[in-house]
Amino acid sequence: MSDDDSTPTERDEEQPKATDGGETGESDESRSDAESGRTGTSRDDDIDENSKQEQLDDVRENPEGEQLTSDHGVKISDTDNSLKAGERGPTIMEDFHFREKMTQFDHESIPERVVHARGTGAHGYFQPYEDPDLGEYDDLSELTKASFLQDPDQKTPVFTRFSTVVGSRGSADTVRDVRGFATKFYTEEGNWDLVGNNIPVFFIQDAMEFPDLVHAIKPEPDDAIPQASSAHDTFWDFASLKPEITHMIMWVLSGRALPRAYRMMQGFGVHTFRLVNEEGDSKFVKFHWTPKLDTSQLVWDETQKIAGKNPDFNRQELYDAIEAGYAPEWELGVQIFDEDDAAEFDFDVLDPTKIVPETEVPVRPIGKMVLNETPDNFFAEVEQVAFHPGNVVPGIDFSNDPLLQGRLFSYQDTQLNRFNSANWDEIPINRPVAERHNNQRAGFMRQEINEGKASYKPNSIGDDDPRETPENEGGYEHYAEKIEGQKIRNRSESFEDHFSQARLFWNSMTDPEKQNIVDAARFELSKVDRMEIRERMVYDLFNNVDHEFAKRVAEGIGVEPPEEPGDEMPTHDREDSRLSIEERRDADSIETRKIAVLVDDGYDSDHLETVVSTLEDEGARVKVVSKMLGDAEAENGATVEADKSHATAESVLFDALFVPGGEDSVDALLEQGDAKHFVAETFKHKKPIAAAGAGTDLLEAVDLPDVEIADDETVSSDGVVTGGDDLEEFAEAFVDAIAEHRHWKRSPKEVPA
Template sequence: MSKDEPQPNPGQQPENEKTTALGRDKEVSANQFLTTNHGVKINDDQNSLTAGERGASLLEDFILREKITHFDHERIPERVVHARGSGAHGVFKLYESMASVTRAQFLNDTEIETPVFVRFSTVAGSRGSTDLARDVRGFAVKFYTQEGNFDLVGNNMPVFFIQDAIKFPDLIHAVKPEPDNEIPQAASAHDTFWDFISLMPESAHMVMWAMSDRALPRSYRMMEGFGVHTFRFVNAEGVSNFVKFHWKPLLGVHAVAWDEAQKISGKDPDFHRRDLWEAIESGNFPEWELGVQIIPEADEFKFEFDLLDSTKLVPEELVPVQRIGKLTLNRNPDNFFAETEQAAFHIGHVVPGIDFTNDPLLQGRLFSYTDTQLIRLGGPNFHEIPINRPIVPVHNNQRDGFMRQTINKGRSSYNPNTIGAGYPMQAKIAEGGFASYPERIDARKIRARSKSFLDHFSQAKMFFNSQSVPEQTHIVDALSFELGKVQDLDIRKRMLGILSLIEPSLAAQVAFNLRIPVPSDPALPLNQSIPADADPADYDSTMVESSLKSSGALSMANTPKDSIKTRKIAFLAADGVDGNALKTVKSALEAAGAVVEVIAPRQSFVIAEDDSEIPVKQSFLTAASVLYDAVYVAGGAVSAATLEADADAVHFLNEAFRHCKAIAADASAMQVLEATYFGKKLPADQSDESVLTEGLVINSDASQLAEQFIKAIAQHRFWERERPRRIPA
């Protein structure tokens, strides 16, 4: 297919099923008659066929049976992991050709715009769980390339809990709800998870990530993505380089507070889904840059860690991330089930120029994905579902099976053949045929773990040391919460021993919160996941002191903080509000890309001082501060008096302050701040023309206030506010 030809749009209806558009919510079929699944028009869809008006239903009622049978089978088995997800369509555009390292066409030609479908997800919870669980987030991208589909199936964390795929069922069994009572849902804070983790020291690094703010993203649009594994790039000359994939969000990497996450789960468990959907619908298209770390094959063994170990990352200080293209999500699905739910990703879907390594976690996943799709999507033809179809023709000798849609013509369905003139034939490498990299393998058949995989703590320590003080505090709090939910004291003690090997001060702080001592010597052997006849000493961690003590790329404190695009700002107002000042601040924030919503005691509108009506998005009954990034208290004496007396308005502000958000107020509304818990502790001599510390802005000049407020919002949070000024909210 020429790049100048119109590109198929993955997931959209075929030409013969076009609809007549009457607005997005009013699309109707061009043929408006009800029919059966085989096209027979239905005369009566309201009554079953019965023997008389009050008689028994008849078996011959094929309309009833078809309708009920389909309804009975409308729910497919949910994914074992990553069950709760949200997806969107988009495009990928390459910045510069990567032909020197890979022959993958979509990474060679900067003129090509590659369609994509992306699915974000949580891991542990069911389809009905909350978006705000403390969890890893899936970040799976399906590229519909001119050489077939390439699926980059990753997470928002660059490492994983285990080194070998044979342990994956154990990990998931441990983190899922406990089998005797199916409790807790979408949570790792329970005995079975920490029992497993405390016996598997290889999980130490990933535990640091999972207990960090990375597990509580502010938005799918504000989290990184990683391919996790080390892959290969292979160029046209057959030269191989190792590659690590990264997705860098242009909005920066941001998180919510743990207390906030728990409250959002109650207020809006669809928070991340809604955020993604609304951003795309409003034209604020999410964007990420694709980054790669290229490592020559000759450098495979030059690091202090093993490149094939998925519990390790390659620090950006050692191998910089080269940003090579941009992903833009610009279209929401038309139907959640047909597209997002039926999307079938597979780590084994690669194109010529991208290949695998011997990472034992990756190797096991190559088997798992196909096996999963066979049962989840009903058979071997899941690739024919529209969202999974490649945009290039498919020619092979596969036939039949459940739900087969392709009508293959001809007598031959085998290769080689002469009856079909030898078609479809094999493609030479020069013709775009995929050929695995001819890596030399000379080894005995064995079950063993390489000793280069036995350093479990150096990168866990590096990650903790790379965090800012507030981020470290959040990790301590998260571990204290999680282990505080563990009922078995021995598990808690064993986990404290593991933490002491990561960083003694971390273990000491968690132990203080749990009121139990850190073990003087961690229980040996540390690693209790070993073969039955093995010597435990051969599997215990090799205590390695990393030469790289910290990495700036690992701290969210170093993310760009120069934009307020798409940030949701709550404007608190009531009747008698200073409408001109409110509109000035609102216009300035919206011009900077923010989304402003007016919140008031009642819905519909508030009446300003000049008798104009200002639309209200929500009332305090339906709104909550945890759903917004910052808060502004509008001016006007009457409005301020009303808000000061409104307990919900005061709580709204207290809660926003507790969660370290930027707060601004017109000087004439200072009495509202003074009614809050934190307001009572403000210095008495604050002037009207001041920017208070820790993200509090007060000003009587609306234009100046807006300018100061924008700078404060761009900082995302003022985490230093947490400890000394923790307040009830």
């Protein structure tokens, strides 16, 4: 309803981009660095949340009030007409402005990422908590020497990029897919890249299989179809022949692969990593990001419609939220365990198709990340940011997970392909804030001007600088793990159990979540032409997870349901409620949820004002939707301006719907197919609906199954709130229904929408 789209409930402190360095935007610090020929911050200087932005200030360009020039600084008099031999003659080669403009244009694109091509990103900071509850450990220094994790007053700048995996750069956001969740921490000891996903396990166990996985899931090689979708023969062919994929498939068929927003999804480091302390002691660690706003999902029908209505749905909503002052926040949590604990688990902690269940090892929150700054330039920041799991800082180390080990090669290599130069780390968004000095001084597009004659070690000409740093003074030292073994191309027997955790996941779902997984499997496999692939999925994989599950999928895809459980089906009935989106919901906030209000002339302004102000007080964002833009007039002569018309507002773009009363308004809505469709679709997608007074007539007209509707006292029936005599009570009931997000008990199959 408001011009700025929202009323932030809490604004983080301003993050000034301009520094006090005057018009050039140069800070004192960056000036002195420039003078000394250094880039970055020396370890003696404090890094704070602004350090990265201040560094970026050095390269920001602002055209405001400026004259157009060539790349080389020559002022341009005409940028519309090429230089010709006579007014109607051919263009002349000497036209340097034409050549430069066209050459730049011809070279604008760089290769898109081979996976995770589609994404968006934001700046922010990370801050450790004051007294994290670390169980048997007193503080983080007992676990790791990473300096950015020690001081709760220090904010380390970060840049996070979220992505889908399979689709190309221009594909839709809301496809069924894993989401990338990659964060670059610009710490005072160098960059740490935590390059994770929103699902805690992966498809395969060895990096060697990655090219096969990606070839199988990408569009098929002959016709390049389908885009951004796993629902085709080659992917399921590969999957059906790789039982290790089963656990990941269960997650990908669930709501985890349809996040409501990047701000509302978890993130995971996936692999086991190591933390190492000053004494050189190491513990294993799994990293978890937990969103402050709870984990929420969309539903499948909705995602497909959004993909058409607004393919930029997730990208836009992250940008809008930050611009409106709602800085999204995640907690960074760790699961800590040692070699002895690991030996007790019934799975191998080096196997990336396994989680460490929270029932075994709790997640201990150690700090928070706040994303509070949108990029200025998508290409320079989001497209050019380049992550590498090999970017670690002292105190963080790798495990021998064979998937992780392979990634340590692939990311450096892939950046060489994307940037055509080993100097990709010099691009501003990738550059560390920590100072850096070494003897790498050349290569395509070298930016730094390194002084001095000696670019080798040892040297006497330059006093042997830059010097190596001993481990106990901050030099990186790899954990001295004892390794013995034969050179062997094999897979460990401890990686062989592919179904226990897939079953744990299935057992942990609520009934509606199970139904969603069945429906998703039916959709995906119904797109598979070859019967033998569908059969293998049912008999060899799903029937080894859960017999009932396999039968339910089989019935929908023309496969004969298996008569017996699979030979490898585990019999355990273990559950972990933290795996279910619905079970882990805290459900008390409606902050940033988008609510549509359907009105026409003659609406009841008491209804509108009371409900809207309650929703906005709770941090929701409300949009008035009418048949056309312009003002709608209330019964009492008040007016409200429509934010959206039916031409652009669809139910799938909102979290909930409110229909105020007012006989004339509701009579007009009853004439509008769009309004009735809005109600039916909101219901079908299990979202909250509220209707006050005569507004309930619109609900009656749509004939919602199994819903109790009242036009006097407030009634809340599976997320459909009606009544309105006591407006305050009615509005509160609506807030509660929105906080639940989706109302899974509804059975909306008979609602045509």
